Amino acid sequence: MSEIPTDGLPADFWPRVEHAPQRLLMLDYDGTLAPFVPDRDRAFPYPGIRELLSELLVLQRTRLVIVTGRAVADMPPLLQLEPLPEIWGCHGWERRLAGGDIRRVELPVSVEGCLQRAWSRAVKAGIEDHLERKPASLAIHWRGLDEARKARLEDVASREWASLAADNDLQLHPFDGGLELRCPGRTKGDAVRELRAESPPGTLAVYLGDDLTDEDAFAALGEGDVGILVREQPRASRASCRLRPPDQLLEFLRTWLRVCRHGG
Ligand SMILES: [Mg+2]
Structure with a gap:
């Protein structure tokens, strides 16, 4: 059930992290590790995040994973980390293992055709500059545009895609700054479930995210795991607590x- 998360971490959070035999730290990207900017190709991490992530990557008993709605291919130029952490992209459809292997859940052929048609309709309507084709979805972005242009894009995309979605069992998902036509069946919750299933018993799983798509991830956490909403303003969420970006987030990663290191 969604409620307003409490401000800050529960009192027993850090002792639990310290004593956990194994930790799984899952981080959303946009709005969590990186600010929203008009040009999404330039949504680089907040200052200081990159350095903290590289240090977190070498911790012995912390498994660090990025879970994003972006395509995995978007991430290396934004993160600029060597080596890269494990990345789950496209809301659980794609996975780049820490070693570099990429795994994709196969898309049904009918969905592939439908996404192509949605693309053609959007191009015909003259809004192709705002489109992004991802392995399992098609997104339209209007972040940073004025209200009139945003309203037009929203109107065209909803009109052109609503019937395709309805006739082909696809889903139209609003997100912070756009609309996405998605193949149903996978969410960030699947990433969380699979990562937890791979983790040894006793692992403490912690997920940080800001957007509506992160609610699936929060809901997939197990008993004793911790979901943290990273957001300036409170809102109802399945996360239990909230941190404000970037200061409280940076402090969180530094304390982790x-x-x-202290607990081994
Ligand atoms: Mg986000």
């Missing part, structure tokens, strides 16, 4: 490093 300190506690885990």
Whole structure:
């Protein structure tokens, strides 16, 4: 059930992290590690995040994973980390393992055709500059545009895609800054479930995210795991607590490093 998350972390959070035999730290990207900017290709992490992530990557008993709605291919130029952490992209449809192997859940052929038709309709309507084709979806972005242009894009996309979605069992998902036509069946919750299933018993799983698509991830956490909403303003969420970006997020990652280095 969604409620307003409490401000800040529960009192027993850091002792639990310190004593956990294994930790799974899952981080959303846009709006969590990186600010929203008009040009989404330039949504680089907040200052200081990159350095903290590289240090977190070498911790012995922390598995660090990025879980994003973006395509995996978007991430290396934004993160600029060597090595890269494990990345789940496209809301659970794609996965790049820490070693570099990429795995994709296969898209039904009918969905592939439908996404092509949705693309053609959007191009015909003259809105192709705002489109993004991802392996399992088609997105239209209007972040940073004025209200009139945003309203036009929203109107065209909803009109052109609503019938395709309805006739082909696809889903139209609003997100912060756009609309996405998605193949149903996978969400960030699947990423969380699979990662948890791979983790040894006793693992403490922690997920940080800001957007509506992160609610699936929060809902997939197990008993004792911790969902953290990263957001300036409170809102109802399945996360239990909230941190404000970027200061409280940076402090969170710094403390994670300190506690885990201390606890081994
Ligand atoms: Mg986000």
